[in-house]
Amino acid sequence: MTRQFFNQINYSSSNEDSEAELRVLSLSSADRVVCITGSGARTLDLLTAAPKKIVSVDFNPTQNHLLALKLAAYKTLDYADFLGFLGVRKSNQRLGLLPELLPLLPNDSEIWWRKHVKTIERGVLYCGTWEKLLRYMSKTTFLRQRKIDGLWNAKDLESQKEFWLQHWSGPFLKRFLRLLSNRFLWTRVIREPGAKLIPKDFDVGGYLSSCIEKMAFHSLIRENPYANLLFRGRYTGQCVLPLHLREENFEQLKRFADRVEIVSMPIDEFLNRSLEKFDAFSLSDFSSYAPPETYARIWESVLRSAAPKARFCERFFLVKLDQQESFGAFHRRIRSNKRLEEELAEIDHTCLYSFRAGFISED
Known part of the structure; x- marks a missing residue:
């Protein structure tokens, strides 16, 4: 059951408000960022701040295949074709555009998408498990x-x-x-x-x-x-699109698409292997999938790879964790800003999450 869940696209659109997150991370052109991929939307939203590098990590390779396809679409298409290809707008040209994108994909992503061209034909923006559920929900409320x-x-x-x-x-x-x-x-x-x-x-x-x-x-x-x-169940014509889908950000994302490095492995494994130090961590709501021992292990790897005063943003959805209990002995290095966390919960347009946000001290 779990194996199946983590070998399919579960999230394909934007389910987190990155405008709140960008306020916390305060990214500069010198920053190296680690971001959990998910649908890829948060990675692309953070790229609008033009950091030096974003490593987008997910242990579900299919989510990374989706991000790779989105990045290839930025590099290759104009804005109108980009919206049509993803599924923001109607299009019957998606498969016709695909030959331009496939050569830009990593080999494993190219192989995967060649086996899933029907998903591309329908538009990948709403292909995730949760997006399909939301569309079904919207239909059940027709009365x-x-x-x-x-x-x-x-x-x-x-x-x-x-x-x-x-x-x-x-x-x-x-x-x-x-x-x-x-x-x-x-x-x-x-x-x-x-x-x-x-x-x-x-x-x-x-x-x-x-x-x-x-x-x-x-x-x-x-x-x-x-x-x-x-x-x-979709973005309508009156919707203010997420940051990475807005026309004013399109050319910048096209220019900086190569600043994203995609890694398919558990985030703690990547951080423990990496020799780099990172300035910001966009951790999504990984507590939703991490038992207590895994949760602590991931945070230990974050601390190990954090540059001095690295910023972090973590979300909590249905699994709410107490800071001291969940962090254990190392919780003192994680300097949460309670005022900022409350502010983020107020401005976050999803209205679903509580936050843990702040910086990591050196001792």
Whole structure:
């Protein structure tokens, strides 16, 4: 079950707000960055800050195949073809563009994508397990289509809040999310291995309900890319796209695409092998998949490879870890900024995560 999960694309679009993360990491042109790949969106978002190097690491090679394809698309295509190729916009030219991209891929990625051309033909942006689930969810709410349209048509945030309280804050959403968060569905149908690490007394449905309500009170739903995926299953025409998909960043990403190095192995194994020191660590929510001993081992490898006062950003979704308990004896080197962490949780457009952020001291 776990082997299957980590040999398929599970995340293909953007499910983390990198604008919050960039505030923490404060990247410069001299910085060397380690980033967990996931869908590749965060790696590409961080590249908009033009650091010297980003090592994008994932022990799921298929996620790295996806990032390699996205990087090849930046290098080869113009902006309109790029959006069409990924699936942001409709296109019937994807397979016709593929011969330009394949020679730029590492051998293992080229072999993989030649076996999965149907995925490319459909557009890779929504090919992940979670993106498919979100699209299915959006279709199951067709009876509430007018209620979704009402959110999209709100003239301002206050109107949206009022509409939400009138039409969405009742029992429907809570019941739907509790059904969606059923552990049998996650472990047996979606086959999400991280579900086993969620505390049994954690009210997943209630937590998701509060997060989505916060999203409705945070910013305009029609402009929020994470809300677009949740309610529509795709980015609509009114959506403010994630950083790496915006036209104003396209030429810079094309120019700096070669600054990304892709590594397929566990992050602690890579860091323990590497002779480099890194200035910033974008760790995503790796606690969702790391049992306590693995979690501590990864942090030990981060400390070992951190340059003086290296910055870090870590997210927590459904698995919330206490700093001292989870870090063990070395927790004093990890200088978390509580004020900043609270600020990030407030500005984060996904409204799903809590944060651990700050810098690593030398002793």
